Amino acid sequence: MAVRTIKLIKLLLEEIETEQDQCFIELLQDERKGVQKLIASWRKQKQLQQQDQQLFSYMSAYEKALRSQGITLIAGVDEVGRGPLAGPVVAAAVILPGNFYLAGLNDSKKLSEAKREAFFSIIQEQALAIGIGVISAEEIDEINVYEATKKAMIEAIGSLSISPQHLLIDAMKLPLPIAQTSIIKGDAKSISISAASVVAKVTRDRMMKELGLRYPQYGFEKHAGYGTKEHLAAIEHHGILPEHRxxxxPIKHMV
Structure with a gap:
């Protein structure tokens, strides 16, 4: 039998799903270092895929329990931007289809910016509905950030094109006549909340990058309004903006 090239073996491994595959068993007998490296890489990739599947299954528990009761329109709700010194609080509500699967989906804070952007596009394409709520810095000052967070979430839910039957909310109870479950650290325990966290984070980050273009001396595109050393120095040198809370x-002591 002709010896397979490394290039061909790489292509073959892309098609193999399990170690019980006869072709894989044959490749194990190939003692060439290049082949053994490819096999080791294949095994690592399969292990990572399995971990992603296990995590996704764990994060689907709330959704599965609701669907077993006939509840299919489940909105995950999350917010971003409670802590910054500038910019809005942004909330998102996302209703995912029952067959949704996105390997690696997790709390947006655990994802790189590139991964968040990629996931944002996939969620936009596949979600049944997405709603966004934005509360400005001025209104945060008027009603406080906790009330602003609730208001942003309510706006996000209200802007959904489909009425949800149940809400899965990250650590919050909302005064709405919709059945809801509040989940502590829900963005790491529910795929629906995790999807909402990604949408909210990407939406707010884009808004802060636009603010960075308007006020380049403040560096909003880098710190997103959080109280970094750079941001505090910019406030000292250039003053307080309407977008500051x-x-x-320390802004309230400078006003």
Whole structure:
């Protein structure tokens, strides 16, 4: 039998799903270092895929339990931007289809910017509905950031094109006549909330990058309004903007 080239073996491994595959068993007998390296890489990739599947299954438990009761329109709800000194609080509500699968989906804070952007596009393409709520810095100062968070979430749910039957919310109860489950650290425990966290994070980050273009001396595109050393220095040198939260320290002491 002709010896397979490394290039051909690489292509073959891309088609093999299990170690019980007869072709894989044959490749194990090939003692060439290049082949054994490819096999080791294949095994690592399969292990990572299995871990992703296990995580996704774990994060689908709330959704599965609701669907077993005939509840299919489940909205995950999350927010971003409670802590920054500038910019809005942004919330997102996302209703995913029952067959949704996205390997690696997790709390947006655990994902790289590139991964968040890629996932954002996939969620936009596949979600049944997405709603966004935005509360400005001025309104945050008027009603406080906790109330602003609730208001942003309610706006996000209200802007959904489909009415949800149940809400899965990250650590919050909302005064709405919709059945809901509040989940502590829900963005790491529910795929629907995780999807909402990605949408909210990417949406707000894009808004802060636009703010960075308007006020290049503040560096909003880098710190997204959080109280970094660079941001605090910019406030000292250039002053307070309308987009700054006047009720947040240290800004409230400068007003």
């Amino acid at each position: 006047k009720s947040f320290a």
